[in-house]
Amino acid sequence: MRPYILAENNWKDLKNADFELAVLPWGATEAHNYHLPYSTDVIEADHIAAESARLAWDEGAKVIVLPTIPFGVNTGQPDIYLDINLNPSTQYAILKDVITVLNRQGIHKLVIFNSHGGNNFKPLVRELGLEFPDMFLCVTDWFKSLDKKLFFDEDGDHADELETSLILHLKPELVLPLDEAGPGDERKSKIKALTEDWAWAERPWSQVTDDTGIGNPKKASAEKGQKYFKAVTKKFARFFIELSQANKDNLYE
Template sequence: MADYKSIGDGSVRMKLSEATWTEIRDAEVDAALLPVGSTEQHGPHAPLGTDALTAEAVADAAAERWAGRETDRGGDAATDPDGGDLLVAPPVHVGVAEEHRAFDGTLWVSPDTFRAYVRETVESLAHHGLDRVVLVNGHGGNVEALAEVARRVSRDGSTNAYAVSFTWFEAVGEHASRMGHGGPLETAMLRHVAPELVRADRVAEARDGGTDRWGEWVRGVNLAHDSDEFTENGVVGDPNEGTAALGAELLERASEALCDVAGAVAERGFERHRGGR
């Protein structure tokens, strides 16, 4: 077994769950990444934890990419005050997912409960000086609530933090329109970062029992409130199109975009969000 190397020494990415409290105390952190997902159905071929798993994978990849950027410009998180890390916090595994309640194993909380939990988690980070936070989202049902949390945190002077929400599958260029649900993008990411979790023998079944469009639309209005109203097995899109090669591309694009966002967050002042100039 390899010797453990200290968090923040430039040799490993920073993960809060793997660090000691003294390592966090002594670390130079540019921004914290809080992966946020859901525990919900993703068809017969993909695990219930897909959203949290992919969000954390993007956050981890961004933290590694960030460390690489520091190395490329000669920085060292352990010795260079301008060469900090991105810290990856433990993921939020349950989100706003009542639309999938018809499928066994799906868990959800109300938007109010979700917003409160995420906000208080951000406040905990800020208490320790980790006051620049990117909410790294992997679930469409969380988007609205996370945007509200980010606004409230950033406007509230008592929190003394700044946050934004980043949804990984919106940051993959032309592939974003193929998102679906348990479809090509999520299946591709899983095949790249956790291939053992994809039930390969059920991918054809997933495709055949799914649909090609989210919702039931009339004149721009979605008549469906729950996913079982328009998809038999919970799938939207063709998971057969989700190759490991596509997953590698998605991870690269999303993590690069997240690094850019994190860099902007790290440099942004609080005062402009609180009525200051």
């Protein structure tokens, strides 16, 4: 039993608990090329959030990790079999209910630990922040927290070398041999502006990729995954420690 994981604890342990920070991992259930499981984003969220919390807990941070939400926004993938979509309005309703409980029970700091590129929590947090002025609400994307080029050779953003390496480290029994993986080739938009940072349109996934992956996974390894996992959890642990100890009403100099 890990005292910083809500799902593993019981009422006897928690009835007199006093946490400063809650972490809500949020993943997705979707195809990840031919070789990775549909639960890839959930596995990553579970393990990275838990290990980060362990490191922070060992340094005295009063942090609790909530159960991972397993479904995310997959509006661009309606034709991909069993990619489960939550609309942003549904995410808003779930998030509001979770925040309501935390706020009522005196846990006034929440980190949304995002593990899926299709999730966009910023507009939701802006709106909920007005409704819950006593709450500190924060969104993080673990996959943006480090320079991937320091760890991996191939670029990508879905079932790529990074994700494949992580799952090879965390759940190797769920990974097919890499010679069965697709190349993860991505078709770029013919509209120049949509290939730049200032214009955006949702990508119809089956028009962009043949194997549901974006990024070549063939150079992935468990060793690379382990190195990245250690670095990313160390970085998040430091963040959890600082936020747990911080005065949420006095965060600026």
